[in-house]
Amino acid sequence: MAITINGSGTIGGVSVGGLPDGIVDTDMLASAAVEQAKIASGVVGTGPAFHAYNNSGDVSISVNSFSKVTLNAESYDTNNCFDTSNYRFTPNVAGYYQFTSRVSVGGSSMSRALATLAKNGTMFIYGNDIPTNVYGTVCDGLIYLNGTTDYVELYIYITATNPQFGGGIGNTFLQGFLARAA
């Protein structure tokens, strides 16, 4: 096969499929060169994904105060972005993250319970506001995080006498994943 170097930075004469594996790496591709159509079906991203939960049993909290849920255990945490010491998810990839959460709640004469997702310490997305005699509140949402300093935490607000939230892998948890890179 004849190969022609034309003096303008391109090489002619390379046949289709002629490059063996390992010849082209990421550095050789122009930025944004890979299009959606070039991705094989069934391929998903490898961004952060996690599931953290409380495994301490019933935890008493203050009435009518947004209390951070102590998510002190993990089922999985692909990129080690969830910290079980401060109960905080700080991803290392910038993008839009989809979160799902639930908090089991209890207390005497309960009239309100509200799970809330906080971004950087400020309440950001409120969950369903549940009335008396319902024992779980959920909160879902899509939040942009910058991949360095932004973080998300789960808070719970309960109006009751002796309010508390319960533990358990499926009872009180926060999970999330990168839905779209920035």
Place this chain on the structure above:
Amino acid sequence: MSLYNKIIAIYSELSDYDFCFGDIKLQNDSDGNGDYIAKWEHPTLPRPTEEQLA
């Protein structure tokens, strides 16, 4: 007595709604430092002083 109950003792006209969705936010970051006033933007009632909450 919780921070909420202390504030209600000062301002009995406040409701649960004020603390949940309104102009006041009490917060506890589960770091051992207890409840604190994270936001007080009530249009007429001034933020309670430390002396009032003591």
